Amino acid sequence: MTTAQPPAAGKPPAGTEPAGDRQDPSGRAAQLEDELAVLRAEAVAGAKVLMQIAEGSPHVAITFGGVTVGTSPTPVPAHMAPALAEAAAGAGVTLIQTEA
Amino acid sequence: MAGAPLLYTPPGYTTTNVTYGIGIAFTAVTGTSVPSDQNLGVGTAWTGLGWAYVGATLDGVTVTFAPTTQNIVIEEQPTPVGVAVSTADLTVTMNLSEETLSNVNLSWGNGGTIAVTAPGASQPGKSVLTLSTNFQSMSVALVGKNAYGYAGVLYIPTVISAGQVQTAYRRAAQQRVYPLTLSAICPFQSITWSELTAIATS
Numbered sequence: 001m002t003t004a005q006p007p008a009a010g011k012p013p014a015g016t017e018p019a020g021d022r023q024d025p026s027g028r029a030a031q032l033e034d035e036l037a038v039l040r041a042e043a044v045a046g047a048k049v050l051m052q053i054a055e056g057s058p059h060v061a062i063t064f065g066g067v068t069v070g071t072s073p074t075p076v077p078a079h080m081a082p083a084l085a086e087a088a089a090g091a092g093v094t095l096i097q098t099e100a
Numbered sequence: 101m102a103g104a105p106l107l108y109t110p111p112g113y114t115t116t117n118v119t120y121g122i123g124i125a126f127t128a129v130t131g132t133s134v135p136s137d138q139n140l141g142v143g144t145a146w147t148g149l150g151w152a153y154v155g156a157t158l159d160g161v162t163v164t165f166a167p168t169t170q171n172i173v174i175e176e177q178p179t180p181v182g183v184a185v186s187t188a189d190l191t192v193t194m195n196l197s198e199e200t201l202s203n204v205n206l207s208w209g210n211g212g213t214i215a216v217t218a219p220g221a222s223q224p225g226k227s228v229l230t231l232s233t234n235f236q237s238m239s240v241a242l243v244g245k246n247a248y249g250y251a252g253v254l255y256i257p258t259v260i261s262a263g264q265v266q267t268a269y270r271r272a273a274q275q276r277v278y279p280l281t282l283s284a285i286c287p288f289q290s291i292t293w294s295e296l297t298a299i300a301t302s
Contacts, residue, residue: 062214091230
């Protein structure tokens with residue numbers, strides 16, 4: 001959890017430094033590590049595509065293999081897209097894929 | 101003249117290394133990243149990255165490592181001259197106590213789909229789990245508190261749920277439970293066990 005901290009004595013007043021410098025350094029570091037971990041995982045997992053439930057469907061969400069797709073474009077690992085679409089069709093739900 | 105006295109002085113042991121307590125099991129789509137070291141013990145850091153907490157269990161989580169070996173023997177020696185690892189089965193098992201469709205699907209192979217329909221005119225809200233034998237792999241992480249009082253994490257990048265499931269519907273004897281057996285199907289060297297040992301210096 002990252003929380004904004006008041007500037008320490010001797011530091012320039014707020015507003016004259018980047019927003020990141022005003023945060024608790026250890027919290028900021030943890031946040032950056034989390035973001036880096038996500039980027040690394042995405043690099044390993046490969047591309048993502050956007051999928052959503054087709055308009056007019058009575059369904060509002062469908063979950064398959066730990067991935068939940070709703071009525072708005074949802075990022076899905078590209079390697080899961082075909083299986084997800086097939087599984088959804090089997091459950092009577094039509095998914096559409098849009099450009100990522 | 102007698103020799104030096106014969107002593108019996110066993111080495112000391114560390115009682116604080118004797119640990120106990122529950123483990124928190126998370127599952128996620130294969131390839132989902134784990135939180136930063138700083139946040140390994142923070143539940144919301146896991147769920148924020150897409151990990152799902154399995155919730156309450158009947159009797160905790162059990163990790164089982166069951167290698168089988170093949171003795172290499174020679175006629176000239178009664179004891180083996182070598183032992184080769186034939187198989188190395190690693191499983192994480194638990195009895196899920198929270199009867200949700202997500203948990204039912206998880207224990208039944210993680211191959212089903214859960215379609216959600218919102219309530220509307222003449223349409224009750226509902227969720228429908230459609231089962232499938234097209235089992236999907238996933239990642240699993242088990243988070244416990246270690247001897248230092250910090251998080252210790254067993255991370256298995258790829259597992260599959262393929263255990264036998266039997267659920268008893270009883271009037272009062274016990275809650276319905278859904279046995280979950282997660283078997284590792286990834287290279288053994290990709291499995292990690294991380295222990296936090298000290299806070300950051302700054």
